[in-house]
């Protein structure tokens with residue numbers, strides 16, 4: 726698995742992504758921001774986690790059909806920048822990416838952190854969350870080096886995991902609720918449990934340590950989408966060890 730990511734990291738570090746952006750920046754006179762970016766003032770009507778009545782000037786960049794929102798006048802609380810998200814979006818297959826409407830690089834932390842800590846049974850602030858109705862992913866402000874945050878985004882396939890939460894809600898008619906709670910998903914989990922695992926340590930009922938820890942079917946679904954989104958080892962891992970989940974995702978999302 727490490728091989729896949731080190732290759733992706735090297736590709737992203739090669740400057741190809743940055744070069745593309747720079748070529749757009751420097752056409753004609755020198756604009757401060759790429760042409761597809763606009764500065765807009767948004768409040769809680771568009772941005773999760775903002776207090777009502779509060780307004781912030783955002784740099785709104787549309788990339789691959791996704792709005793990436795970064796503070797136009799950075800306060801420094803959020804260490805990640807728009808370009809970091811662009812690099813990650815490049816890796817998310819179009820069939821999964823199309824469910825993401827916007828990604829907010831929030832200058833705040835998650836106001837529900839204490840609830841999630843209790844649920845996870847361990848300390849620590851959250852990194853990202855998904856608004857499954859509006860297709861908005863929020864990346865929270867953490868006082869950690871940008872390079873570390875970038876690695877975390879990349880290694881945990883954070884955007885694909887959060888997109889999984891959005892797909893879970895949007896893939897079937899709203900009145901049916903989350904797909905993760907459907908009899909079909911439960912049945913797939915049961916069937917997958919009878920499958921011989923390629924690795925001895927994969928004895929858990931749910932698909933990932935994260936889902937087990939949260940005891941959550943929705944985390945199970947989101948992590949399955951995360952594995953499915955990868956074009957390397959993770960996808961193969963899901964197909965071999967959790968073939969019934971894989972088959973459903975292939976049908977619902979299509980092979981990316």
Ligand SMILES: [Zn+2]
Pocket residue numbers: 886890944947
């Ligand atoms: Zn999750």
